[in-house]
Amino acid sequence: KAGVTQTPRYLIKTRGQQVTLSCSPISGHRSVSWYQQTPGQGLQFLFEYFSETQRNKGNFPGRFSGRQFSNSRSEMNVSTLELGDSALYLCASRRDRINAGELFFGEGSRLTVL
Amino acid sequence: EDQVTQSPEALRLQEGESSSLNCSYTVSGLRGLFWYRQDPGKGPEFLFTLYSAGEEKEKERLKATLTKKESFLHITAPKPEDSATYLCAVQNNNAGNMLTFGGGTRLMVKP
Numbered sequence A: 001k002a003g004v005t006q007t008p009r010y011l012i013k014t015r016g017q018q019v020t021l022s023c024s025p026i027s028g029h030r031s032v033s034w035y036q037q038t039p040g041q042g043l044q045f046l047f048e049y050f051s052e053t054q055r056n057k058g059n060f061p062g063r064f065s066g067r068q069f070s071n072s073r074s075e076m077n078v079s080t081l082e083l084g085d086s087a088l089y090l091c092a093s094r095r096d097r098i099n100a101g102e103l104f105f106g107e108g109s110r111l112t113v114l
Numbered sequence B: 001e002d003q004v005t006q007s008p009e010a011l012r013l014q015e016g017e018s019s020s021l022n023c024s025y026t027v028s029g030l031r032g033l034f035w036y037r038q039d040p041g042k043g044p045e046f047l048f049t050l051y052s053a054g055e056e057k058e059k060e061r062l063k064a065t066l067t068k069k070e071s072f073l074h075i076t077a078p079k080p081e082d083s084a085t086y087l088c089a090v091q092n093n094n095a096g097n098m099l100t101f102g103g104g105t106r107l108m109v110k111p
Helices: none
Strands: A005-007 A010-013 A019-024 A031-038 A042-050 A053-057 A064-068 A074-078 A087-094 A103-105 A109-113 B003-007 B010-014 B019-026 B030-038 B045-050 B056-059 B062-066 B070-075 B084-092 B099-101 B105-110
Touching (some): A019 A109, A042 A064, A042 B099, A053 A064, A074 A087, A103 B045, B003 B084, B003 B099, B010 B019, B019 B030, B019 B084, B045 B062
Parallel strands (some): A010 A109, B010 B105
Antiparallel strands (some): A019 A074, A031 A042, A042 A053, A087 A103, A087 A109, B030 B084
16 A cells, blocks of 8 residues: 655755645545644644645644645645745645544655755 | 653663653643654654553553653663654644644664
């Protein structure tokens, strides 16, 4: 069974640009969450989508947005990039609501903003 | 605001030298506490879920325990392949499915 797939794995952008990251969850998983990981702040929750609806949102500015498609694939977008947005962006899918904390993470998309 | 603090930040062990990692948490209503392992360049991998004080879970050389204020991850006779960053996270009853993570403990086991 294929795991969570994230693309691209690495990307470099400059300040002011925007970026779109993609995530394909494990087959059958309908929930997708996004986390930002930095050395200083650790792992921080961005948002969660379930059945194409945003269910939770973390404490990030509106420049960070996401969406989920009918096949459960998800994208997140960051507009007007800032240097501080450099991070590893992790996507995770979840099997069901009962084991809500058992997340299956992808390998992440490492974003560098210059 | 939920808070999770892990200690130590880094831990060096000799192969076979048992130790414990600590996760202290503050949460208004704990739904669950979770342990993950993260290898360099990889996403975190789920290890355990603990729901209530007194609960214990075991997997190979790892055992996780939970009290009302903290959790411990005990590593018995570690091997070099246990080297990784171990992350602790909590889920609040009132915060949906969001997890709040600690900063992690980087474990290095030398042969």
